[in-house]
Amino acid sequence: MKIRELVSVIDGEIVYGKDFVENEVFSACGSDMMSDVLAFVKEQAVMLTGLVNPQVVRTAEMMDMKCIVFVRGKRPDMSMIDLAEERDIVLVCTKLEMFTACGKLYENGLRGASGK
Amino acid sequence: MENIKLHYDVIKDDFSCAGEASGKIKKTLKGLGLDSALVRNVAIAVYEGEINMVIHAEGGCIDAEISPDTITVVLKDVGPGIKDVQLAMQEGYSTAPENVRALGFGAGMGLPNIKKYSDEMNIETEVGVGTTITLKFNI
Ligand SMILES: Nc1ncnc2c1ncn2[C@@H]1O[C@H](COP(=O)(O)OP(=O)(O)OP(=O)(O)O)[C@@H](O)[C@H]1O
Ligand SMILES: [Mg+2]
Numbered sequence: 155m156k157i158r159e160l161v162s163v164i165d166g167e168i169v170y171g172k173d174f175v176e177n178e179v180f181s182a183c184g185s186d187m188m189s190d191v192l193a194f195v196k197e198q199a200v201m202l203t204g205l206v207n208p209q210v211v212r213t214a215e216m217m218d219m220k221c222i223v224f225v226r227g228k229r230p231d232m233s234m235i236d237l238a239e240e241r242d243i244v245l246v247c248t249k250l251e252m253f254t255a256c257g258k259l260y261e262n263g264l265r266g267a268s269g270k
Numbered sequence: 271m272e273n274i275k276l277h278y279d280v281i282k283d284d285f286s287c288a289g290e291a292s293g294k295i296k297k298t299l300k301g302l303g304l305d306s307a308l309v310r311n312v313a314i315a316v317y318e319g320e321i322n323m324v325i326h327a328e329g330g331c332i333d334a335e336i337s338p339d340t341i342t343v344v345l346k347d348v349g350p351g352i353k354d355v356q357l358a359m360q361e362g363y364s365t366a367p368e369n370v371r372a373l374g375f376g377a378g379m380g381l382p383n384i385k386k387y388s389d390e391m392n393i394e395t396e397v398g399v400g401t402t403i404t405l406k407f408n409i
Contacts, residue, residue, distance in 0.1 A: 189379035192314050193386075205374045209321070212289035213374075216296065216313040218306065233286060 155179060155263055157221055157244055160200065163262050164248040164255045166223065170235050171244030179220055181267045184256045188213045196267035202255055204228055211237040220244060225252045274298070274336040280320055280347070282329035285373065291332045292317035295343070302336070304409065311387040312341055312407050318380040319345040319403055325370050326350070327401065341407040351397040359385065 327349025366376025
């Protein structure tokens with residue numbers, strides 16, 4: 155799905171990256187543990203997380219991810235937005251909790267990725 | 271082509287900057303036009319090592335050398351060292367305190383991840399002195 159559709163499915167708000175909304179993403183993962191995310195690489199383009207700190211953006215960077223979704227109304231701070239901007243990573247906020255956000259995206263065609 | 275050498279200092283407890291060196295190494299490799307899966311493997315392994323240097327040790331430095339057929343990365347820290355390497359290498363083993371877990375680390379997956387994503391991994395460690403991890407990746 156396009157990032158634009160992803161944002162609308164979870165009733166999200168784009169905090170950074172409006173220029174990239176036409177980009178396609180196919181798979182996602184959801185976690186608050188960065189090493190868990192780093193353990194399972196398979197071209198996941200989207201990370202959903204309730205964690206807010208610079209390492210979330212850096213983890214996405216190492217994984218070549220295109221979009222981070224912050225759930226439960228969490229908001230990235232300015233330093234995170236700067237990091238995302240330098241790396242062309244879209245930041246999205248949603249009020250939905252993790253389970254619901256993942257469920258809605260799954261329902262609309264986004265899939266998980268299994269381990270290496 | 272002469273080998274490319276990179277050197278970065280990693281500063282203790284500087285959580286917001288942790289990952290800076292890994293990101294720069296990744297950028298350099300990408301710029302060389304290397305395979306994106308290889309670049310990602312290197313980035314993830316070095317990043318896990320860099321985070322460990324910040325959260326478990328007192329900082330240190332990272333040296334990378336890129337030759338036509340190998341990427342070698344040496345992560346050297348000053349710190350407590352690792353008492354039982356075999357135990358530390360097990361998935362799920364972590365001594366990370368609560369404040370580190372709250373930041374999204376401390377799953378005990380870092381060292382196993384480093385092993386998984388590198389072609390060779392060697393750990394030299396001395397309790398009370400520090401740890402040096404040498405990684406090799408085949409191009
Ligand atoms: N550079 C280091 N210096 C001292 N101890 C270390 C170092 N790296 C790892 N350790 C020890 O080995 C354990 C396992 O490391 P590992 O990276 O696998 O997990 P973690 O860092 O605790 O959690 P995670 O990497 O999943 O965030 C650590 O909890 C720590 O006790
Ligand atoms: Mg670790």
